[in-house]
Amino acid sequence: MAKGKHRPDNEINAGSMADIAFLLLIFFLTVTKIDTEKGIKVKLPPWSEEEPPDVDVTDRNAFVVLVNSRDELLVEGERTDITQLKNKAKRFIANFGKDPNLSTSPQAAVISFKGNRGTSYDMYIQVYNELRAAYNELRNELAEEKFGKPVSEFTEADSLKFEYVKEFYPYRISEAEPTNF
Amino acid sequence: MIGSKFKKKQGNTTPGINTSSLPDIIFILLFFFMVATVLRETSLKVKNSLPQATEIEKLEDKSLVKYIYIGPPQDMYVKQYGTDDRIQLNDAIASIGDIGLFIESERAALRPDKRSYMKISLKVDKRSKLGIVTDVKQELRKADALLITYASIKREEVY
Numbered sequence: 001m002a003k004g005k006h007r008p009d010n011e012i013n014a015g016s017m018a019d020i021a022f023l024l025l026i027f028f029l030t031v032t033k034i035d036t037e038k039g040i041k042v043k044l045p046p047w048s049e050e051e052p053p054d055v056d057v058t059d060r061n062a063f064v065v066l067v068n069s070r071d072e073l074l075v076e077g078e079r080t081d082i083t084q085l086k087n088k089a090k091r092f093i094a095n096f097g098k099d100p101n102l103s104t105s106p107q108a109a110v111i112s113f114k115g116n117r118g119t120s121y122d123m124y125i126q127v128y129n130e131l132r133a134a135y136n137e138l139r140n141e142l143a144e145e146k147f148g149k150p151v152s153e154f155t156e157a158d159s160l161k162f163e164y165v166k167e168f169y170p171y172r173i174s175e176a177e178p179t180n181f
Numbered sequence: 182m183i184g185s186k187f188k189k190k191q192g193n194t195t196p197g198i199n200t201s202s203l204p205d206i207i208f209i210l211l212f213f214f215m216v217a218t219v220l221r222e223t224s225l226k227v228k229n230s231l232p233q234a235t236e237i238e239k240l241e242d243k244s245l246v247k248y249i250y251i252g253p254p255q256d257m258y259v260k261q262y263g264t265d266d267r268i269q270l271n272d273a274i275a276s277i278g279d280i281g282l283f284i285e286s287e288r289a290a291l292r293p294d295k296r297s298y299m300k301i302s303l304k305v306d307k308r309s310k311l312g313i314v315t316d317v318k319q320e321l322r323k324a325d326a327l328l329i330t331y332a333s334i335k336r337e338e339v340y
Contacts, residue, residue: 015200021207028211032218037240039302039330047322061270121251124311125232125331132236178315 040125040132051177061103063092063111067127069118082126089134093169106138106169115178131173139165219243224264227252227269232307233336240330245298247287249280251313252306266309268317277316284324304332 065085066074066131073080075088093109097101103109111131115124140150143165147158226281229252240246250269254262258274267274270283288296301321321329 017204018200018207021204021211025207025211025214028214028218032214032220037243037246037302037332038237038335039328039332040234040236040242041328044318044329045317046323046327056208101297115236115311116317117310117315119311120307121305121309121311121314122232122307124314125234125307125333128331129236129333136236171230178311 016134040129045088060101061108061110063089063103065111065113065127065131067113067115067119067123069116071120071123073127084128085127085130086134086137089131090138093134100181107167109172111173112176113173117178119178126171135169135171137140138169142168194241201308223250223269223272225246225250225269226272227254228269228306228308229304230300230306231304231332231334234331234333235336237333237335238330240300240302241256242298245291245295246300246302247284248302248304249283249317250304251309251317253297253308266306266313277320280317280320281324284321284326288326298328299326300328300330301326302330302332 030125044129064074064076068069068074073082073085075085080088089111091099092102093106095109096103096106097104113127113131115127143149143151143154143161146164147161151162151165224286227250229250251266252269253264254267254274262274268277268280269275270279275283288299292301303314303317318329321327
C-alpha cells in the first residue's frame with residue numbers, strides 16, 4: 001500500500017519467524033533443566049578388606065558422634081541437639097591441649113561419626129554438614145587472623161595459604177559402618 | 182500549512198503494532214535458556230527431593246560427573262518396584278551389584294587422562310535411609326570411585 005513513487009514491495013514477511021523462535025524456545029524449556037549441581041564434597045577412603053580398627057572412646061583425641069535410628073544425636077556420650085553440635089566440635093578441634101578431655105591438636109583430632117542403617121539420610125546430611133561447618137569456620141578464623149581474609153576470598157595466587165590452612169585444620173571425619181539394630 | 186498536510190496523510194485506520202522485532206526478543210530468550218540450562222539426560226523413576234545444607238560447593242566439570250539416584254520409587258512405579266528405597270543408574274532401576282559395572286563402563290567412556298578425576302554425585306532423597314546409602318558407598322570404594330558429593334540444596338540460615 002506504499003504510496004511512494006518507485007518502491008517495490010519486496011520485504012520478506014518475518015511474522016512467522018516469531019513462531020519458529022517460540023517453538024525452539026519451548027523445546028529448550030522442556031528438555032533442559034536449570035543448573036543446580038551443588039553438594040557436599042567428600043573423599044572416600046580406599047577400599048580395604050579388613051575392618052577399620054574401632055575408635056577408642058576414651059581417647060581424648062576422638063570425638064564420638066552417634067545417631068540412632070530415631071534420628072537422635074549422641075555426642076561424646078551426651079544427648080545433644082543438632083544446633084549445639086557445631087560449637088562442641090569446634091571446641092574439641094581447636095583445644096590445643098588445654099582441656100584434658102578434648103583434643104591435643106587439630107591434626108590429631110578425629111571425629112568419629114557413626115549412624116544407624118535406619119537413620120534418615122536427611123539427618124545424616126545435617127550432622128555431616130555441621131561437622132564440616134565446624135572445620136570450615138575454624139579454617140576461616142585462621143585465614144582471617146593470618147592473612148586478613150576468609151578462605152572463600154582466596155584466589156589462585158593464594159594456593160599456598162590455602163594449603164597452610166588445610167594442613168592446619170585437616171578434615172578428619174571418620175565414618176564407621178552403621179550399626180544394624 | 183504543514184499541520185494540514187500531516188493530517189491528510191493520517192487517515193482513519195489505526196496503525197498495527199510493529200512486530201518485526203519480536204523474533205529478536207524470542208531469540209534472545211532462547212539463547213539465554215540454551216546457555217543457562219543443561220540437557221535432561223535421564224527421566225527419574227525415583228523420588229528425589231534433596232536435603233538442604235550450608236557447606237556446599239559447586240561441581241566444576243559436568244562431563245566428569247556421573248549420577249546415582251536413590252529414593253523411593255515414584256507413584257507410577259510403586260506397583261512395579263514397591264515403596265522401599267531403590268537405586269537408579271542412568272534410566273533404569275538397578276541393584277547394589279550393578280554399581281561396580283556402572284562405574285567401570287562410565288569410566289571407560291571417559292578420556293584416559295581424565296579417568297582419575299571422575300566424580301560421583303549421589304542424589305539421594307532426604308527421606309531415604311542411611312543403610313542403602315552406605316551400601317552404595319561401599320560399592321563405590323570397591324570400584325575405586327572415591328570422589329563423591331552429596332547433592333544438596335543451599336540453605337541460607339545457619340544453626
